[in-house]
Amino acid sequence: MADAGRSPLLEIVEGNRSQLLESWVAHQLGSGSGQMRESEIREQSSRFLEEFRSALRSGAGGDAEGPSWQRVKEVLAEVSRTRTAEGFTPSQTAMFVFSIKEPLFRMLRAAVPDGAQLAEEIWKTTVLLDRLGLYTTELYQKTREEVIRRQQLELLELSTPVVELWDGILALPIIGTLDSERTQTVMENLLQRIVDAGAEIAIIDITGVPTVDTLVAQHLIKTISAARLMGADCIISGIRPQIAQTIVHLGLQLDVVSKATMADAFALALKRTGQRIGRSGPAQA
Amino acid sequence: MRVEKDELVPCRTADDIVRVRKEVRARTVALGFTLVDQTKLVTAASEIARNTVEHGGGGIVRLQVVNDGVRNGLRLVFEDRGPGIRDIALAMSDRYSTGTGLGLGLSGAKRLSQDFSIDSKPGEGTTVVLGRWK
Numbered sequence: 001m002a003d004a005g006r007s008p009l010l011e012i013v014e015g016n017r018s019q020l021l022e023s024w025v026a027h028q029l030g031s032g033s034g035q036m037r038e039s040e041i042r043e044q045s046s047r048f049l050e051e052f053r054s055a056l057r058s059g060a061g062g063d064a065e066g067p068s069w070q071r072v073k074e075v076l077a078e079v080s081r082t083r084t085a086e087g088f089t090p091s092q093t094a095m096f097v098f099s100i101k102e103p104l105f106r107m108l109r110a111a112v113p114d115g116a117q118l119a120e121e122i123w124k125t126t127v128l129l130d131r132l133g134l135y136t137t138e139l140y141q142k143t144r145e146e147v148i149r150r151q152q153l154e155l156l157e158l159s160t161p162v163v164e165l166w167d168g169i170l171a172l173p174i175i176g177t178l179d180s181e182r183t184q185t186v187m188e189n190l191l192q193r194i195v196d197a198g199a200e201i202a203i204i205d206i207t208g209v210p211t212v213d214t215l216v217a218q219h220l221i222k223t224i225s226a227a228r229l230m231g232a233d234c235i236i237s238g239i240r241p242q243i244a245q246t247i248v249h250l251g252l253q254l255d256v257v258s259k260a261t262m263a264d265a266f267a268l269a270l271k272r273t274g275q276r277i278g279r280s281g282p283a284q285a
Numbered sequence: 286m287r288v289e290k291d292e293l294v295p296c297r298t299a300d301d302i303v304r305v306r307k308e309v310r311a312r313t314v315a316l317g318f319t320l321v322d323q324t325k326l327v328t329a330a331s332e333i334a335r336n337t338v339e340h341g342g343g344g345i346v347r348l349q350v351v352n353d354g355v356r357n358g359l360r361l362v363f364e365d366r367g368p369g370i371r372d373i374a375l376a377m378s379d380r381y382s383t384g385t386g387l388g389l390g391l392s393g394a395k396r397l398s399q400d401f402s403i404d405s406k407p408g409e410g411t412t413v414v415l416g417r418w419k
Contacts (some may be wrong), residue, residue, distance in 0.1 A: 177303050211306055212326070213331040214387045242324035249325065250332075250393035251379055 008121050010056045012107045013049065021049055022262055023103035031099060036086065044082075044096070048075050064131035071133060074080040080139040090140040097133035101126065119131045142205060162193040162202075165232075169260065169269045170199045170232075175208030183219040194232045206260050207238030217252045224256050233272070237265035288360075290350040296363065297343035298333050305334040305337050305346055314346055316419055326359065326417045329397035332390035333363045333413050339384060340367025341411055351416070358418035360400070366410040373403055 011261070012020060025042050051072045053135065058068040083093045088174050105122055112118040160182070165171045175184075190202060204223070224234045236258040239247070247254065259265040270276060288346030294308050295301055309330045313323040313402065330346075337344045344365030351358050370376045395401040400416030 107372055179299055179303075210310075211327055213328050213335075214389045215331075215335060218387050242321045245321055246324050246328045246397065249396045250328065251389050251396070252387070252393075281400060 007056070007124075008108060008111050009104075009125055010053070012104065012111060013053045013056060016107060017049060018102060019101075020107060021046055023106075024049075024100050026057065027099050027102055030094070030212070031095070036083075042081075044075070044079050044181075045100075048072070048097075051075050053115065058264045064128055064135070072132065074198055076132060076136050077139055078231075080136045084140055084143060086154075090137045093136050093140060094133040097136060101129060116232070132137070160189050162189050164197055164199075165203070165266060166273075166275065168200045168273050169197065169203065169266070170194065170197060170201070171205060173205040173208065173262075176210075176214045176217055178209060183223070187219075187223045190223065191226055191230055194227060195228050199232050200273055201233050203235045203237055203265045203269060204261065206236060206239040206243075207240070207262070209238075209243075212243050212247060213252060214252065217247070217250075217254060220254065220256075235259060235265045235268060237262045247275075287352045287354075288349050289352055289357075292346060292348045294367060295343075296337045296365075298338065298347045302331060302334045302338060306331050308348060308401075309359070309361065312350065313417075316350065316357050316361075318417070318419060322417060322419075325397040326361075326415065328417045329359055329394040329415050332394040332413060333361070336390055336413070337363050337365045337367075341367030343367075344410070353418075356418050358400075358416055360414060360416040362412065363413045363415075365412075367407055369407040369411055370403075370405040373405060377403070377414050403418075 021042075024039070025045055028041050028045070029038060051074075055068045055072050064072075079096055080093050083096070104125065106127065108121055109118060112121055160172070160174075162170055162172050170190070170193055172186065174186065178186075190204075193199065194202060204220065206212065206220075220236070224236075227234050234256055236254065236256055237260070239258055239260065257268070259268060292308075294299050296305055304311055306327050310323060310327050313326055318326070334346065335361065337346070339375070341363075342365060344363060344367070347360075347362040349360040375381055376383075377391055379392050380388040389401070393416060394413075398415040398417050400414065402414045403411070404413075405411040
């Protein structure tokens with residue numbers, strides 16, 4: 001029987017540590033956590049038990065929060081990282097923690113004869129382990145979100161090329177949704193290129209923008225005013241008929257020269273900058 | 286009027302606005318709306334969805350395919366439990382904005398849809414219904 005102040009759970013983790021480790025590892029191997037080597041599972045399990053014991057011994061509460069659980073969580077972070085890298089699903093990773101329940105509860109049953117106390121102990125233990133198991137899932141999700149964020153940033157960079165069409169004429173083909181974050185990048189890129197190229201005219205092509213609502217229009221207006229302050233005029237091209245009608249119904253006033261196609265806008269830009277492109281004379285026979 | 290299909294789409298973040306646009310676009314295409322009608326309803330939905338997210342603190346959108354016995358239509362019901370609108374007439378007027386926008390969203394959305402209704406109680410939330418018929 002456990003003495004006062006020492007929980008049966010700590011008793012088992014302290015006293016029967018190697019036995020618990022053996023049956024836990026056996027359980028994990030049996031339940032097909034497949035790809036991993038036994039030595040690796042053993043090593044991770046052993047480190048988890050070690051930190052789990054220290055946390056219990058320092059009298060930390062059963063809610064898996066607080067500084068004494070920090071090291072347990074670090075072990076779990078490591079476990080989660082290696083398993084995610086090896087292509088484990090979040091459930092498989094969480095099973096690392098959950099799989100200790102079976103051997104642990106078996107030992108608790110042997111150590112606590114009183115039914116009511118046993119139920120109480122099992123409840124407390126299961127709440128604690130559930131928290132830790134869910135923590136690995138949270139970590140998994142965080143890692144994923146990190147990846148998504150990075151990809152979004154990369155897309156942001158990729159999707160806003162400013163190209164020089166001709167001497168002093170820049171073109172900015174916008175494709176996709178113009179949300180606030182992206183517009184910021186688009187605007188910065190464009191203004192920087194205007195300076196670098198000493199451009200007089202920038203053609204903003206919105207053929208690839210599926211919806212022009214008031215927010216998109218506002219972003220466009222801001223970009224155009226900023227470019228104007230830098231001494232460059234903007235021409236908007238690629239306004240399709242359905243977009244034109246929508247803009248009128250919305251009551252938007254785009255105070256800017258616009259052309260239906262990029263080719264028309266380019267022709268206008270050439271004219272404004274006093275340049276000309278023509279066919280060369282009749283080909284020599 | 287019969288509701289033939291009723292689907293729920295969350296409208297809480299800026300990404301959800303993009304999703305609402307995509308879903309509305311897909312429904313209007315399926316119903317055989319013309320390109321102009323598709324664009325009008327998608328744009329109106331975009332305006333109201335942004336209001337739901339920014340002013341209403343997030344909510345839901347119901348996409349309903351409706352039939353009045355003669356024609357099919359799409360009805361969009363935007364619901365939020367935000368602070369509500371105190372003066373609807375003022376909010377509906379052009380160029381009025383409590384935020385930093387152009388103040389054309391609500392009035393523009395009304396002009397872009399055939400059916401429009403707005404219902405709001407301060408402190409309880411706002412419901413906006415947009416509808417367009419084939």
